[in-house]
């Protein structure tokens with residue numbers, strides 16, 4: 197059977213080569229992921245396809261303002277790999293819709309490129325008159341019901357495709373855009389970028405106090421990073437901490453409220469234990485050689501890094517005590533002990549380690565013996581019966597820390613309690629002729645669990 201016009205899709209018809217460049221499934225009206233110059237990614241609608249120069253125009257609405265830009269084809273396909281379909285674009289059938297040059301693939305119903313068929317064979321063996329014209333000619337024609345049906349199906353398929361592409365483009369977007377905190381995170385980053393820390397560091401002149409208050413920011417842990425928790429703390433200088441709080445105006449636009457706090461020292465999340473030690477405990481070490489009583493408290497909510505700071509960082513499950521404040525104090529104590537000024541005092545060094553748990557005191561170096569805290573005749577508070585172990589080097593001090601910590605952990609496991617409920621007090625005592633000369637108490641205070649709850653609450657907000 198000879199046919200005047202070939203069928204739109206015939207397996208026997210040799211497909212024409214795809215148009216160059218390859219635009220994949222990009223079409224006017226679909227949503228694509230785009231990346232802005234500030235690296236933000238979001239969806240935008242394709243409004244124009246320029247096939248000659250290989251770019252597309254996209255538009256989106258931002259803060260009630262319509263915006264648009266031209267993006268080269270390569271970038272669009274890179275950001276939207278799903279559009280770069282591996283298959284060739286639909287082969288042009290001899291009766292294919294005319295490709296529009298500028299405003300996408302919007303063909304009109306009656307305008308068609310008709311290719312005069314040349315002789316060929318159909319699958320059924322019918323000969324088909326198919327001729328490839330040297331030039332396609334435009335002509336008006338009345339559509340057959342069969343053709344109308346095919347067009348209808350094609351339109352439906354295109355609609356489904358467009359919908360799927362939109363969904364895929366949304367999924368392809370960076371996970372950040374799906375994160376509710378993304379906008380706030382971006383505002384904080386912008387704020388940090390434009391922060392002039394040189395102006396902030398001179399907020400308050402530094403003064404020498406008997407009590408020095410320092411703050412340390414710890415980095416977000418793996419869990420917090422996975423949950424895309426917000427890093428709302430900025431340490432712009434060595435004595436200032438800023439807290440960024442997200443607020444909402446009545447018109448629902450978000451903005452940041454930035455509060456500034458001044459401390460004797462502020463350490464950012466990159467500060468090492470050594471640096472923290474240098475500005476906190478170290479200046480106090482020498483005071484105990486001059487009959488002083490020094491105390492260093494680590495205070496903060498659960499998981500804020502008190503144990504990490506005092507006891508050393510964690511290499512896996514084990515703690516490297518040599519990098520904690522306890523060890524660093526011990527190092528300097530033994531250094532000063534050999535100093536000619538203090539050598540003649542014939543000082544001896546002792547270590548004690550006890551825990552205050554549930555209002556009771558336990559000796560961590562003496563099988564968790566329960567101890568009593570009493571006031572002596574000089575109105576001095578004494579932990580009665582506390583074991584003092586003589587130490588001659590840093591290693592021996594670390595050994596005590598290790599024993600005490602394992603004791604602390606094992607008892608807590610047995611009562612199924614969290615370590616954050618106990619205060620640990622490690623002391624380095626100097627004695628001369630058996631009498632107290634000086635004492636350095638290092639306290640890892642119990643974490644404030646309510647603080648942890650507050651974090652969760654603010655995360656929800």
Ligand SMILES: Nc1ncnc2c1ncn2[C@@H]1O[C@H](COP(=O)(O)OP(=O)(O)OP(=O)(O)O)[C@@H](O)[C@H]1O
Pocket residue numbers: 413414415417465496497498499500501502503504505509510615616641642643644
């Ligand atoms: N500055 C830091 N750098 C890297 N990791 C840190 C830092 N501070 C704390 N961490 C990590 O955070 C986690 C919690 O720290 P840590 O156990 O010291 O908290 P904590 O305040 O002692 O908590 P708790 O009150 O419950 O005992 C640990 O896994 C620790 O390794």
